[in-house]
Amino acid sequence: MAKNKINITLENITEWLCSTGYLFPRTQIELSRLNKLYPEVKRDTKDEQVDPFKILENSRERKPINLETSANRKEDYSDLRMAARKSEGLPKHIVEKMKKKHKNNGGDKSEN
Incomplete structure (x- = not known):
């Protein structure tokens, strides 16, 4: 049967919080653990394409997504x-x- 192993103690709780991103990392070890846990995300959009004022003012154009399957698809296939x-x-x-x-x-x- 598996043992219930608890690695978090009162002595290392701050180190765990810094390594998992709940607090800012203080040391290089905590930073490397955080980077391993959350690798860098590659974005598809460029900074020039994002208009933060439209986002904040909620004035950006929203395009509805059509989730219904068309009857024409079956005919096409x-x-x-x-x-x-x-x-x-x-x-x-x-x-x-x-x-x-x-x-x-x-x-x-x-x-x-």
Whole structure:
């Protein structure tokens, strides 16, 4: 059975708080522990693209996100499914790749 091991004591509570970011790190060891715990995040946006005044004034333009799936998607995919089943309109290298994968998956044995 696993032992309940508590590493935090009254003597090292401040060191733990500094190493985990609840307090500012005081030593290089605490700073390296904090950096290991929270690695640097790489941002996609550049500083020039962010307007802090729009954020503070709550005047930035918000774009709604459409989470509904469209009925047109199913229709779009139906053409691809039929092309894959009938092998019509597909390039030859794709048809060969599909046949090879079908053989490797233990599909139709009559094609040997």
